[in-house]
Amino acid sequence: LASKHYNAVIKDVPGAISLEQTDNRTFFLASLDPQTFAFVVDADQALSVPRIVLRSIEEIRYPVDFLGMQVPLNPQLGVAFYPTHGNDANTLIRRAVIAEGSDRARDRGIAYYKSSRDSYSADRLTLVSDLRHAIDHNELTLFLQPKLCLRTRAITGFEALIRWPGREQPVRPDEIIAVAEQTGLIKPLTRWVLKEALEMRGRLLEIGWDAGIAVNISPNNLREPDFAVFVQRLMQSYQIHSGAITFEVTETSMMQDPTNSLRALNALDAAGIPLSIDDFGSGYSSLSYIKQLPAGEIKIDRSLITDIAEREQDRVIVRTTIDMCHSLGYTVVAEGVEDEETLSLLHDMGCDLVQGYFLTRPLPFNEMVDWLGNYNPQALRSRISAS
Structure with missing residues (x-):
């Protein structure tokens, strides 16, 4: 039933290429194994009408009727392009399967092949080796981005964000995390981040800044049987920072x-x-589940914050989210604040904390210390009051 449904949808995709024809039927779908199907599309034709392709992808997910029941389908699509990703069928199929099995395909339903996600590609093997070396030899660093309390205008905390300086081929932070999660390096990487964050907070205390630091935790870390024990022992060695290191876990990852x-x-x-529950509003978790988590802070995803100055609908959503979170006892942080008007709106909505490029981009430790030395809360207070 599923194969018939998929074949009927694929035949209407612009550029779909038939793989077999009989006297009665044309087949656009090939079975690779009992759970995997493949089809071929002329990319130039498909990409020229993206809306039709998106509609077809949604149709693939429609449930099928089986013995009077509607059976839901939740397929994942992986895409590989000829000749960019390969010059022969075997290579293209293998790389499409790699894309189909990626976290991006699981989260979004579709993913394109990237060599950085291919554990067998030369580039990927080099990147994994380099990352392992960077962790072992302390070649990574943490940048800090400040969190501003809208009530007092004080900088009350920082988010620690990983960077890999000095590498000839730059690697984006999200790519570092993706590679680490896919290869098991997330365990030593997270342990390095935690120790580095603790050392940084010690240096902040030395110059008079008693502020907390938040670090991002991967769902892979939560599956490690010894992770909580490691954290408990680590914090016992740094008791001066008790309660000052916050773990941020994304809503979707949980x-x-x-x-x-x-x-x-x-x-x-x-x-x-x-x-802290990060990226709140970007996923599909139930509020009943969120309420069970021992969290004290909610971070509203930047996708909801970016356009509140222009879109009334977004303002309603953000205001409602802030009020709901406050009624449940959470502190609310808004991410991605990039202009004064957005900051003023969030202040009027009663948001507790903000972070974003309006204050500063993430900075290395010494530059952050210089920025803190120049920060003027009174000037910011006057600007918000005048807005």
Whole structure:
């Protein structure tokens, strides 16, 4: 039933190429194994009408009727282009399958092949080796981005963001995390980040800045059986920072394994680690699940913040989200604040904290210290009051 449904949808995709014809039927779909199908499309034709292609992708997900029941389908699509990703059928199929099995395909339903996600490509193997070396030899660094309290105009905390300076071929932070998660390097990487964040906070205390630091935790870390124990022992060695290192976990990532995520987060809460729910509003988790988490802070995703100055609908959503989170006892942080008007609107809505390029881009430690030395809360207070 599924194959018939898929074949009927694919035949209407612009540029779809038939793979077999009989006297009665034309087949656009090939079976690679009992759970995997493949089809071929002229990319030039398909890309010229993206709306039709998107509609077809949605049609693929329609449920099929089986014995009077509507059986839901949740297929993942992986795409490889000729000749960019390969010159023969075997290579293209293998690389499309790699894309289909990626986290991006699981999250979004479709993904394109990237060599950085291919554990067998030369570029990927080099990147993995280089990252392992960088972790072992302390070649990575953390940048800091400040969090501003809208009530007091004080800088009350920072988010630590990973960077890989000095590499000949730059690597984006999200790519560093993706490679680490896919190769098991996320375990030593997260442990390095935590220790580095603790050392940085110690240096901040030395210059008079008693502010917390938030670090991002991968869902892979929450699946490590010894992660909570490691964190507990680490914090015992840095008791001066107790309660000042917050773990940020994305809303979407927790839904990959909600039961084990909840168990791990409760163990971290028992160890005295504050929790923040990152990218809130970008996923599909239920509020009943969110309420079970031992979190004290919600970070509204930048996708909801970016256009509130221009879009009334977005303002309504953000205002409602802030009020709802406050009623449930959460502190609310808005990410991605890039202009004064957005900052003023969030202040009027009662948002607690903001971070974003309006204040500053993430900076290395010494540059952040210089920025803090020049920060003038009174000037910011006057600008918001005048808005």
